[in-house]
């Protein structure tokens with residue numbers, strides 16, 4: 001899972017949106033009550049948002065078993081997720097699904113096998129936007145689950161297209177995983193950075209190898225740290241997420257301490273913590289239903305959160321734990337706010353009754 005980002009993971013500013021009537025249709029994914037509403041998901045993909053059609057259209061679409069949607073000239077295949085901080089970005093789907101697609105907790109792409117979208121279609125989408133819209137696009141998010149899986153040559157071709165078609169483009173971002181990054185040299189990543197790919201969202205999930213193996217992440221902690229270092233050395237910014245509760249009750253604090261250590265080793269610009277929610281149809285849901293995994297309760301999740309923060313040793317990072325899946329929204333700038341965050345969590349842990357946690361029914365992916 002990935003998510004977060006600069007403007008901060010799961011936060012959508014109340015007054016920050018351009019009024020719907022003035023927004024180009026292609027940028028309306030995030031406007032509440034208009035073409036679509038965004039809701040957060042549980043993975044790096046957890047900290048991400050799912051851009052979805054309104055309920056009535058969703059139901060109608062499901063009845064027809066439709067797998068495509070379009071907004072203006074931009075077409076979308078299946079559910080498209082993006083980080084909350086990309087709410088104002090033009091979402092351009094350049095791949096389908098996730099090249100990894102093995103994580104036990106993730107149901108995002110269960111029905112959408114990984115594929116590279118034909119470049120001609122991407123060209124049609126982007127160049128099909130009215131000129132006035134193209135002039136207003138400043139940020140682009142490349143979907144789906146890990147567009148960085150594309151070859152450097154293909155990504156370069158896409159970045160070229162975006163710069164030609166969008167004269168005021170300032171930033172391109174994408175989800176990524178460690179395998180994508182380790183498949184490229186620092187020089188290749190630096191060249192992509194030069195072409196505008198500035199920010200990557202990566203789901204560490206856990207800094208504990210046993211937990212990563214148990215959830216079938218398919219990557220080790222060392223690989224994830226190395227992949228992230230490669231991106232950082234190339235000058236890219238990183239937004240990294242991890243998931244509370246992922247190791248179950250038994251390894252809860254081991255997962256937490258190791259996650260704090262791994263995040264410190266990565267030292268990203270942004271950290272987002274989410275709390276595990278069970279997605280129907282996933283292996284994790286079945287493991288919990290069968291009793292193979294027992295999840296921590298809300299206080300157990302907060303103890304994990306405290307342990308992660310206590311282990312964080314980062315140079316300058318925007319830390320957020322305010323995703324809709326979390327029981328207690330909290331965040332700050334690290335390292336400066338570390339002790340204050342820990343003190344706040346200690347207060348809650350010492351007197352749980354004094355604080356109103358987010359009710360279970362309000363938690364969302």
Ligand code: SF4
Pocket residue numbers: 001002043044045046098099100101102103106107108109145177203
């Ligand atoms: S890497 Fe894992 S969590 Fe992220 S999209 Fe792929 S399957 Fe989902």
